[in-house]
Amino acid sequence: MGRIDRRPFLLSEASPGNREQSPAVLDQINGVGSTKANKDEGVELPLGRRVWRESKKLWYILGPSIFGRVAGYTMSVVTQAFAGHLGEVELAAMSITISVIIGFNFGLLLGMASALETLCGQAFGAKRYHMLGIYIQRSFVVLFLCCFLLLPVYIFAAPLLRFLGQPDDVAELTGKLALWMIPTHFSYAFIFPLNRFFQSQLKAPIVAWASVAGLVASVATSWLCTYVLGFGVFGLAQCLNLGWWVTALGMLVYATCGGCPLTWTGWSVEAFSGLWEFIKLSVASGVMLCLENWYYKILILMTGHLHNVTVALDALSICMNINGWEMMIPFAFFAATGVRVANELGAGYGKAAKFATIVSVMQSTLIGIFFCLLVMVLRSKIAYIFTSSPEVIEEVSKLSYLLGATILLNSIQPILSGVAVGSGWQGSVAYINLGCYYGIGLPLGLLLGWVFNMSVMGIWGGMIFGGTAVQTIILAVITIRCDWEKEAEKAQQRVTKWSTSKPDDGEQYIAP
16 A cells, blocks of 8 residues: 655644544645655556545545535525515515625625635645634634625615616615625624635535534524514524524634634734735735626626516526525535645645646536536426416526526636635736626626617626636636646745744654
8 A cells, every 4th residue: 555645744733533534534634745745656646546536635625615505505595485485575685685785795705705715725735834823813804894894785775776776665675684684794704714714724524514503593493483483584684694603603613712723823913914915815806706796796686677577586586596506516616626726836736736726627517517407407497496486487497598508607617716716816817807797798798688689688698608608718728828836936935925934843744
């Protein structure tokens, strides 16, 4: 049996439970270095074995990440499903509140937290473990302040939606719901950084279990409030708040109460130093991701100007929910790929980062093809989850072809964005997103939707094939032409710049 690379598993973290872990798990805890180990052995592994080894590393992060993200997103889907059975206006208002109002802020906060994927991932690969705790505290500060700056979106939601052309009854109810959802908004300041903190050090199962706890709390209380207590749509808002805060507190307690002894060394005033540089990287990450996230929110808003708006909006909201549900898988690939690329680059292994990218893109694409075909087969039945309206069900069936195409494209694009985050290219990708989405896709959608009278099919089709497809092609070309060894050098320079000390001392390799 070949020698197992156990870098950088530390004696100081070697509890009796850790000593008994299998070699496969230890490989994941070590995270990086398969390339160097192979060279030390003097053997170039066959392609099949290399793919298998990389797949194990990827799925150790990816499996729990998919599970946790699906559980988290399901909270929103369940809330909208309960609202849909209260009435069409309630469904439209809840969908806009979650998909547009919360989604608008969600995209920016999620993107800003993605700066941690670059910093924490590369610091972990370079064995600067204690810096992960400093980085996450800086992210708490930045995101919490950002939450206050974004509050006007919630407070003035109703007049803003009227200005954008939404029906008065939908806009009024959405405005009230938005105020009830403010606690969910602030929970993201903790959830998103903690997600990246755990994933970067290969503790993704913690995120999954916390998300499941939040889902159980949200679903149970939603059923109780709707069918037993009769609290209606505002009760559902409180149930969603509860679910997200259960998730946030579960992760926070684990991180700060001894679950991460190497990477969390306590609250520190050092978190307030270097905030400006951290803010700049966070903003670049936020702009990169939110430009894409807002793109699909604009699609829902533009639908509000169409004829028979309630049916069109409900049908599109259902399709966006199904797409968002499935998107938790590519988003998990996005996070896992970012971690794998950042770990390998931080450790100085450019070729290993390139190979991790190839494996991740191929596997995500195969999963995307499966779900695309599944939507095509079930196109006349998938709407029953949310509604019993024959008009809405028929409209969803028509839109399912675009939904399938969207799922397929989104099985590739987020993974390439994950490579960008892991490599620290956020600023460049932000400009690409701006040009593709808002310079090409949005005008094409408006042209097909209104000038050529193709309604929601034209708007969505133009935005997908004009924006997302072009962006995916550009990112693919950049990734293919990347000099990975040069990126590894840049990563090590970045780690040195952002860290306050040399690699952590006291490391010793041990056997299980």
